[in-house]
Structure formats: structure tokens, C-alpha cells
Amino acid sequence: MPSLHDFWLGATTRRRSWRPSGGAPSATTRGTRTDRLPGDLLRTYALLVRWQALRLKGFLPLAIVVQSLFALGIVIGYPLLFPEIDPLTILFLATGAPAITLISMGLVAVPQVVAQARLAGSLEYIRSLPVARLVYLFADLTVWMAIVLPGVVFALAIGVLRFGLDLDVTPLVVPAFLLVALTSASVGYAMASVLPPTIAMLLTQVLVVFVLMFSPLNFPPERLPEWLQAIHAFLPVQAMGEVIRGTVASSTFPTTVGAWALLAAWCVGGLGIAYVTLRRRG
Amino acid sequence: MLLEIEGLTKTYRSRIRRGRDVRANDGIDLSVEAGQVFGLLGHNGAGKTTLVNQIIGLLRPDSGAIRLEGRDAIADPAFARRACSLQPQAQLPIDGLTPDQAIELIGRLRGGDRVEVRARRDRFIDELSLAEWRRTDGQRLSGGVKRLVSFAMAAVVPGSVVILDEPTNDVDPVRRRLLWQQVRGLADEGAAVLLVTHNVVEAERSVDRLAILDRGRVIAQGTPAELKSGVAEELRLELVLEPDAAAPLPAPFIQRYVPNGTRAVATIPAASAGDAVAWADALRRDGIVEEYSVAPATLEDVYIELVGRADTLSDKEAIDALAA
Numbered sequence: 001m002p003s004l005h006d007f008w009l010g011a012t013t014r015r016r017s018w019r020p021s022g023g024a025p026s027a028t029t030r031g032t033r034t035d036r037l038p039g040d041l042l043r044t045y046a047l048l049v050r051w052q053a054l055r056l057k058g059f060l061p062l063a064i065v066v067q068s069l070f071a072l073g074i075v076i077g078y079p080l081l082f083p084e085i086d087p088l089t090i091l092f093l094a095t096g097a098p099a100i101t102l103i104s105m106g107l108v109a110v111p112q113v114v115a116q117a118r119l120a121g122s123l124e125y126i127r128s129l130p131v132a133r134l135v136y137l138f139a140d141l142t143v144w145m146a147i148v149l150p151g152v153v154f155a156l157a158i159g160v161l162r163f164g165l166d167l168d169v170t171p172l173v174v175p176a177f178l179l180v181a182l183t184s185a186s187v188g189y190a191m192a193s194v195l196p197p198t199i200a201m202l203l204t205q206v207l208v209v210f211v212l213m214f215s216p217l218n219f220p221p222e223r224l225p226e227w228l229q230a231i232h233a234f235l236p237v238q239a240m241g242e243v244i245r246g247t248v249a250s251s252t253f254p255t256t257v258g259a260w261a262l263l264a265a266w267c268v269g270g271l272g273i274a275y276v277t278l279r280r281r282g
Numbered sequence: 283m284l285l286e287i288e289g290l291t292k293t294y295r296s297r298i299r300r301g302r303d304v305r306a307n308d309g310i311d312l313s314v315e316a317g318q319v320f321g322l323l324g325h326n327g328a329g330k331t332t333l334v335n336q337i338i339g340l341l342r343p344d345s346g347a348i349r350l351e352g353r354d355a356i357a358d359p360a361f362a363r364r365a366c367s368l369q370p371q372a373q374l375p376i377d378g379l380t381p382d383q384a385i386e387l388i389g390r391l392r393g394g395d396r397v398e399v400r401a402r403r404d405r406f407i408d409e410l411s412l413a414e415w416r417r418t419d420g421q422r423l424s425g426g427v428k429r430l431v432s433f434a435m436a437a438v439v440p441g442s443v444v445i446l447d448e449p450t451n452d453v454d455p456v457r458r459r460l461l462w463q464q465v466r467g468l469a470d471e472g473a474a475v476l477l478v479t480h481n482v483v484e485a486e487r488s489v490d491r492l493a494i495l496d497r498g499r500v501i502a503q504g505t506p507a508e509l510k511s512g513v514a515e516e517l518r519l520e521l522v523l524e525p526d527a528a529a530p531l532p533a534p535f536i537q538r539y540v541p542n543g544t545r546a547v548a549t550i551p552a553a554s555a556g557d558a559v560a561w562a563d564a565l566r567r568d569g570i571v572e573e574y575s576v577a578p579a580t581l582e583d584v585y586i587e588l589v590g591r592a593d594t595l596s597d598k599e600a601i602d603a604l605a606a
Contacts, residue, residue: 044391051387055378121372128338128370129391130363281342281359 044131048139053146055122056113060147063109067101067151068158074100075159078218089219091252094159094167095245096218098152099180103211103240105148106184107191108204114192115200133278137271141189145181152177156248172255173247180240183263186270187236193277210237217241236266283349284474285314285337285443290346292332292498306332308498310346314443314474314491319465321485321492322478323585329498330478331371334445337476338366351442367392369436371447371478373428376420381412381431384420389438399438406434410460425452433461440473447478462488486581496589506581513579513587519548519558520575527570533561540586549583550576 074097079085117123126136160167192200211217214228215237221229232238239259246255290310296302306329314320324330335341337348339359348355348362355362376384382403389399407416410430415423423431429452436444446465450458465488469475479485485492486506493503502509516537522545523529529541535554540547550558555576562574 047387047391051379051391054383054387055376057378117375120375121370122375124340124372125370125374127340128363128368129388130360130393131391132360281340 041132041135045135045139048131048136049142052140052143056143056147059109059113060150063105063147064151064154066109067105067148068154070101070104071097071151071155071158074218075155075162088252090163091165091249092218092220092245094156094163094165095249095253096241097159098155098177098248099217099241099244100211101155102148102152102177102180102244103184103217103237104208105144105151106181106186106188107207107211108188110144110185110188111192111200111204114189115197118192119197127278134275137189137274137278141182141185144185145178148181148185149177152181167248168251170247170250173244176243176247176255179260179263179267180244183236183267183270184240186267186274188270190270190273190277193274215241234262236263239263283313283315284351285312285476286347286349286352287312287333287337288347290333290336290348291344292329292336292341293344305498307336307343310495310498310500312493312500312503314476316442316472316474317469318490319469319475319477319488321489322476322495323480323482323485323492324495325480325589328495330495331447332498333495334368334447334476334478337443337445338362338368364393365441366443366445367436367439367441369432369444369446369449371451373425374432374435376423376428376431379420380417381407381420381423381427381434382416384431385434385438388435392439392441394439402438403434406437406464409464410434411457426454426457429453430457430461433464437464437468440468440471442473443476444468444473445476445478448480449477450479450481450484458484482582482585483580492581494585494588502584502588509584510579510581513549513584515552516579516583517550517552517555517558518577518579518583519550519562520577521546521548521562521565522572522574524569524572530565530570533557538583538587538590547583549579549587 074093078093079090082089114123127133156167159165188204191203195203214224215235216224216232217237217240221232221238224232239262242253242259243255243263245253246259288311290307291305292307294304294306296304308329310329310333312320312322322330322333332341336343337350337355339355339362343356350362350365353361353365355365374384379387385403385406386396386399389403390396394402407413410433412427412430412434415427420428420431429449433446433449436446449465450461453461462484465475465477469490477485477489489506491503491505492509493500494509495501519536521530525544529546532539532548535557536548536550538549548558558576562571562576565571566574
């Protein structure tokens, strides 16, 4: 097994140099010496972010539309179910909307696109390049987070505007959103890496229903049957909702350290599975 | 030697039933040196792509050795991916990227300097005659143009070993020629080029050495001339049939005979050349054959002979696989 040092640094490339005429690489520049410099990793990361951003740029408008529809549905549509609506319910809906948009992108859109990339062979191509797998994984997740964030901000804004809410946002909101986005995307990524592509795509549909209907994002967990509460104590969805609510409406909703820890564990688990799958040699 | 492969064996284990394992590579030996274009020929499923994926470290061999620049590539797959650049057989999904962007980004990911990568990219765009599409989104490119872009992505910052898997698929005849010039150019720059193809006709003109792979084994290896030496005393008679005519029965002097649609290919001893011309000309006068030709046997004939002897393909399939 290569050492930790090797997997970070062993797969980076070194700069090669040719005559600027565009002529042939000289024999000495073809070699395979490795520059083990962090700068090379950053350079590879930046290039991969650009590669993935260009490939997924067509996805951005679609992502914003889908997320906005989700948000509108929750903030404008759900209240129609209640003849009278109390302020706590409103706050649940307004803070649940960004959580749901974020989670649905991570658990639905990410696995679908990754599964497609596997089917189309583009993942295999990236694997044939001299880039460290972990750097690729982070670059891909970075692009995904950038795609997801505008829709989340819109979801939050629409809740505030619709109900004239006064949120009390804490500085922890930034790490909270990043952690939720990264965790849901890594879990989605892991799902798409391990399962056969068609099964992964099917599972995303099941997850939409589960997240929308049976997860305590728009309502307190006590309303769920006990057995489902017990399950949610281990799944990341409830913790995602708590972490977001606790940082945008901190005076009403407390966040527990346990929720952050649970998310961190899922995040590391998802990343680990995705990384191992990317590295695996058949 | 830049690439050396010894006794390489890879078996795909069946997940469903034991005994159904497929030995995709079976004791493969080959080596490619700097400046050489080495052809790896074989029909679909012969084990070519399995071999490539082991060289670049995406698959782990069961046994055998792969050395790149004298270094153990199996123990160090990250090194293998620096030392090799690959044009994969599958069309690259470069939707969202223009050829300019795709070639430059891959060149820089392979460690090239921006200015130099751009200069070299511009040279490939120019020499492969791709200028009119250089800023077109990959989604709107034709299959042939994509294939050429994919070649440029592998060649812009080449490894010491450049692996091209079916590089001419979908490419038009004019640009095919340009592409072969570039392939030769890579070898002239000092790369070892491993060319994977089932297009025997093109390979004959373009490679320095070649190996024929069949059911995971190398069944022949050498220069095109060496491989053809076994058929030096043979000629190839090709008939183009009239549209509605049935293929004629082979004449007694014909050694091998492969009818396929409106075309039939026969191998004959050189001594029977006169008889063959007389026979074919009579068929032409009878309105069965539109035109015919007699020529020295080609690598294609050798290939069919060898693979046919290995008894893996029907003639029909062999012809289909060979049709470029």
C-alpha cells in the first residue's frame, strides 16, 4: 500500500517544458521525476475545478430552477395545507426549505450525474490521468457546492420575504451550509460510486420522497412515529436540518454538538467510500 | 525499452458461477521502444483494452510484469499514469468544453506549461485541420472531430508511452491521413506509441511492429513484412459482384474464399495468377462480377489466416471486424 504521503503527492505531475514553438518535447523533459510540491496539488485542483465547472455549466440554470421550485413549493405551497398557521410552523418551513434544496441536490442530482459520468466513461477517463484521486474528488465536490449554493440562498430569501421573518443568523451559518452541502454531496457521490448506475438512479427517486415526506425538516421530529425517530437519530437528514435551523434562527432552535458530529461522521464516511472506489483497481 | 510486458495474465472472475472465469490476457509478452509505432491487433474481445487498462494502472494483473521506462508500473500506478498518455476507445464526453479548452486543460493537467501547451495545441488544431471547430461546444461536434480532439488531448503533453485505442474510428479519410502523420510524428519525437486497433489495413501502413492478439494470447508478433513472409507466395483475388448476383462458387485453385455481401476475397497461389484472371474475367463477361483485382497478399489475409486457424471467428465476423 502506498503511504499517505504517496497518495497526496505521488500522483501529481511536474511541469514539462518544450520549445515555445510548439515543437517536440525534448527527451529530457519527458522524464517522470515528480515535483512533490503542494503548489502542484493546488494547480491540479484549480485545473480540475475548471474542467468540471465547464462540463457542468449547463447544469447550473437547471439546478437553480429545480431548487427554486422546491423552495417555492415548500414556502408557498405547504402553508396551503393548514387553515391557520402559527409562527413556529412558518419558521420550520422557512428554514426547512434551504435544507431540503441542499439535501435533494446532494442526494439526488449528484448521484444522477456521477452515475451518468460512469456510464459515459468520463469518470474512467479522469482516472486515466495523472491526477491524485483525492484532489479530483475535492474539485468535483467544490463545483457541486458552487452549483447548489445559489438555489439555497434563494430558498432562504423567499421564506424571509413571504413571511416577513426576522432571522437571527450566526456566523456558524457558513460552516453549517458547507458541511451540509459537502455531506449530502459526498453521501450521494459514494452511493453513485458503489452501486450500479441504474440502481443508484432509482434510489435517488426513493430518497426524494423520504427526504420530503418522512424526514423532520419541516416539522419537529416528535411528530414521527418512535421507530422512525430512532432511525433518524442515525441518519444525517435530521442533523442537516438542525444544523441549518440552529444557525439561521439560533434563538428559536438550538443546535447540538451531536448533530455536527453525526454530520462530520457521515461526511468522512461518504468521502472515504468515494475515495476508495475511485482508487480501486479491478 | 520504454514499455516492456512479460507474462501478463488477467482473469475476470465470474461473480455468478465458478468455472465461468474469462482469461482476458494470457501470458502476454511484448515490448515497445522509443520512436516505434507498435500495433496491437485483434478483434473485439481479444483482450486489447484489458491490456491497456493494466498498463495505466486501472486494472491489477494476476501475474506478470509491466515496466515503463524500466520501472515497475504495477507497483506504482500513479507513475504509470504520468509515463503514459491515453486516447481511450470510448468517445470522451467533452460536453461543455470546446476543443481548445479540452486540449489545453488536459495538457496542463499533465504538467505542461500554459504557453507551451497552447502553442502545441494550436499546432495540432492546425495540422489536423480542426480550426473551424476549435471554439465549438463538444456537444455539437461530430464523432470524427471528437476523436481527433481526443487524440490531441493524448498528444499535447505526451507521456513517454502514448497509447491510442482505435484512434481513427469515425474519422474521414482525409483527416485519417493527417492523423497518421501525427502518430508518426509522436514516435519521431521519441515516444513509444502503442496503437490498438482492429483495422488491419491501416495498421499495415502505419506500424513498425505489431502483435496479433486472440483470446488473450499473442498469436503472432513481428514487422508487417515478417508476418507476411508466410504468405509471400500467395496472391489475393478480390471480386466485386454485380448488385443482384449470387457469389460464385470458388474455383479449384482457390485456397481460402470469403464471400461477404457484394464482395468476395480469395487467396490463391502465385502460380495460379493466370488461371485466376481468366476465371474472374469469365465471371465478369457473364455479368456476375462487376470488377476484380489480383494483388499481393496483405496483412489482412495473414490476420484472417491466423485468427481463423485459432478458430474463434466465423469468416463473416472476421470480415465485419476488418471492414474499416
